[in-house]
Amino acid sequence: GTSVGRTHEVVGLATVRLGGRHVEIPLRPIWTGVLANTLLYAPPAAVLLTALRVAVLGLRRAWRSARERRGARLARLGLCPACGYELGEGVTTCPECGRPMASTPATPTKPAKRAARAQQPAPLYLHLAPGDAPPEMDRAAPYRAVVVAEAEVQTPWRLLVCDWLVRTGCLYAILWGQGCELWHDCVDESNLAEFDFGDIPRERDIMTTWHADEPLAGAFWFAAHSAKHPDVQLARTIILHVAPAPREAELLAAYRAAADA
Numbered sequence: 001g002t003s004v005g006r007t008h009e010v011v012g013l014a015t016v017r018l019g020g021r022h023v024e025i026p027l028r029p030i031w032t033g034v035l036a037n038t039l040l041y042a043p044p045a046a047v048l049l050t051a052l053r054v055a056v057l058g059l060r061r062a063w064r065s066a067r068e069r070r071g072a073r074l075a076r077l078g079l080c081p082a083c084g085y086e087l088g089e090g091v092t093t094c095p096e097c098g099r100p101m102a103s104t105p106a107t108p109t110k111p112a113k114r115a116a117r118a119q120q121p122a123p124l125y126l127h128l129a130p131g132d133a134p135p136e137m138d139r140a141a142p143y144r145a146v147v148v149a150e151a152e153v154q155t156p157w158r159l160l161v162c163d164w165l166v167r168t169g170c171l172y173a174i175l176w177g178q179g180c181e182l183w184h185d186c187v188d189e190s191n192l193a194e195f196d197f198g199d200i201p202r203e204r205d206i207m208t209t210w211h212a213d214e215p216l217a218g219a220f221w222f223a224a225h226s227a228k229h230p231d232v233q234l235a236r237t238i239i240l241h242v243a244p245a246p247r248e249a250e251l252l253a254a255y256r257a258a259a260d261a
Contacts, residue, residue: 056197057188064205068230123237123255127246131157134164141235142171144227146219148251149177150243158183161242162190166206172227172234175210176219177242184210202231220258 013024071081078087085096093100123146128134130153145165158179165173165187175183191206207229211219223237239251 053189054185056192057185060188060192121236123239123252125239125241125246125248125252127241127243127248128161129244130154130242134161137164137168139167139169142169142229142232143236143238144172144174144223144229144234145170145238145240146174146223146255147176147180147183147240147242148216148219149175149180149183150241152178153242155182155186158186159190161240162186163193165240166190166194170206170238171204171229171232172207173209174219174223174227175208176214176216180210180212184208205231217254217258217261220255221261224255224259 014027016023016025074084075081079085080087080094080097080099080101082099083094083097085094087094087101091101126135130151162183170187173184173187175181175187187206187208191200191204194200194204207227209222209227211222228234237255239255241247241251
């Protein structure tokens with residue numbers, strides 16, 4: 001049988017009789033054991049959680065890429081990119097699912113493109129030294145952000161900046177510089193976290209590209225010419241410069257040169 005004997009108040013032990021022998025069971029934490037278990041089990045748990053996080057981000061990117069390729073293929077066949085319903089000429093809204101269809105204007109000439117870019121507002125330059133708090137900015141017109149990362153940063157601060165991008169209306173993030181792949185993953189994670197890792201509405205889904213092996217001029221050219229959201233018109237561009245010291249005039253001039261190329 002089992003019986004409980006006396007308790008050792010000094011060391012916090014209770015003597016329990018199990019099957020004819022006495023066993024001492026601790027009533028207080030054994031801190032050396034707690035520390036040993038923490039050192040033993042915490043690293044594998046951290047590795048597992050990190051692997052799960054990377055897997056979730058990778059699956060999301062793969063799903064979004066497959067969705068975009070499927071939509072483009074259906075559109076080329078004259079079908080609705082969302083539901084695959086057959087569309088007729090001049091249809092502006094899918095009669096099956098109600099999705100608006102993007103019009104296909106004639107390809108503008110180079111002078112027309114330059115004139116259109118000249119009418120666009122100049123990009124806004126923001127400088128952040130590593131560790132600085134992002135500026136207060138209301139969520140107004142949606143924008144594209146070119147993150148020029150010229151400094152190594154800590155992961156918590158990078159996540160803080162990515163949360164700020166999502167919160168203030170960034171819908172296209174072009175990442176260039178040191179750790180641009182990490183910035184890319186961080187923006188995706190912040191976008192997912194905004195919707196509790198569930199489905200993201202198309203008009204709030206942030207497009208992301210990273211440019212690890214390109215000169216900065218290439219990232220600027222992409223931002224000026226190709227960074228368009230499939231569902232939302234982006235009214236402005238923000239150059240977010242992450243570096244110890246600002247280079248506003250130089251980066252704005254480089255962006256203008258790439259936009260005019």
